[in-house]
Amino acid sequence: MGPQVQDNADTEILPPVREAAAVGSGPGSESYAGSVASVRELHKSFGSFQVMRGLSLDFQPQAITTILGPSGTGKSVLLKHMVGLLEPDSGSVRIFGKDIWAMQERERAELRKRFGVLFQDGALFGSMSVYDNVAFPLRKHTDLSEAEIRDIVKARLQEVGLEAAENKAPNEISGGMKKRAGFARALVLNPEIVLFDEPDSGLDPVRTSLLNDVILKVHAEDKGTYVVVTHDIRTARKVSDYVGLIWKGQVVYYGPAKEAFASEDPFVRQFLAGDSVGPLGMD
Numbered sequence: 001m002g003p004q005v006q007d008n009a010d011t012e013i014l015p016p017v018r019e020a021a022a023v024g025s026g027p028g029s030e031s032y033a034g035s036v037a038s039v040r041e042l043h044k045s046f047g048s049f050q051v052m053r054g055l056s057l058d059f060q061p062q063a064i065t066t067i068l069g070p071s072g073t074g075k076s077v078l079l080k081h082m083v084g085l086l087e088p089d090s091g092s093v094r095i096f097g098k099d100i101w102a103m104q105e106r107e108r109a110e111l112r113k114r115f116g117v118l119f120q121d122g123a124l125f126g127s128m129s130v131y132d133n134v135a136f137p138l139r140k141h142t143d144l145s146e147a148e149i150r151d152i153v154k155a156r157l158q159e160v161g162l163e164a165a166e167n168k169a170p171n172e173i174s175g176g177m178k179k180r181a182g183f184a185r186a187l188v189l190n191p192e193i194v195l196f197d198e199p200d201s202g203l204d205p206v207r208t209s210l211l212n213d214v215i216l217k218v219h220a221e222d223k224g225t226y227v228v229v230t231h232d233i234r235t236a237r238k239v240s241d242y243v244g245l246i247w248k249g250q251v252v253y254y255g256p257a258k259e260a261f262a263s264e265d266p267f268v269r270q271f272l273a274g275d276s277v278g279p280l281g282m283d
């Protein structure tokens, strides 16, 4: 018998899987798929090392898509392509229907403002307070007055439960608080696409769960297209509308979360069960 997917005996201690975002007409529907973010036949090598091997994926608009996959399989490289920090060797990345490498660098820079990106460590500026970190994109990219900026920053900090920490420096706050500050900063320009690279790395299960609550709450309010890279099955169960499993630079499984966590697909079963035996080899 194959590995047991953790949907049987352990169900009580795992968070429930979310229902996929409603499918109908308009944003969130199948017919909109790909119009916000679409990756086609993406190939990328670093020297002789081939990382992306023809990856294709249409991200469901206004839904949270979780990207799972073994270490070193290209998840971060995929996010970097999506935000235009890496150029494909071949294939395309279309954002809001436009190939981002068929446009001028100036247009690409404008497009990046419509993204919020949360890197693994929150990537806060160490010399700035939490408040100034969150205010930074507004000061850099908008003409808003300091009073207007204050209103937005305060609201974002309140949303992530960091009002009391606004004057603290990053080295004075915990890892979980840094993530939440990074999250507030990533969202401050109301991005339509938000990319999270392992928002839960280095956090204990309770802080991971709290951060996931914040992700769900803000997503429910802002309705962006979210992409979450994670190794944490609990995070994936809790936040995903859709799940993509990547292996060796290709998508080996993609589907609504409910289907993914009940799937008999051998890649999915092995990954969710953390089994060393199966199609996801180490080579």
Ligand SMILES: Nc1ncnc2c1ncn2[C@@H]1O[C@H](COP(=O)(O)OP(=O)(O)OP(=O)(O)O)[C@@H](O)[C@H]1O
Binding pocket: 046, 051, 069, 070, 071, 072, 073, 074, 075, 076, 077, 078
């Ligand atoms: N700029 C780069 N130059 C050379 N190699 C790179 C570069 N960026 C990524 N790689 C390599 O590409 C592979 C995929 O990296 P990536 O960071 O996307 O993996 P990942 O799936 O996100 O892994 P993890 O789950 O461990 O974070 C790795 O072997 C990595 O060393």
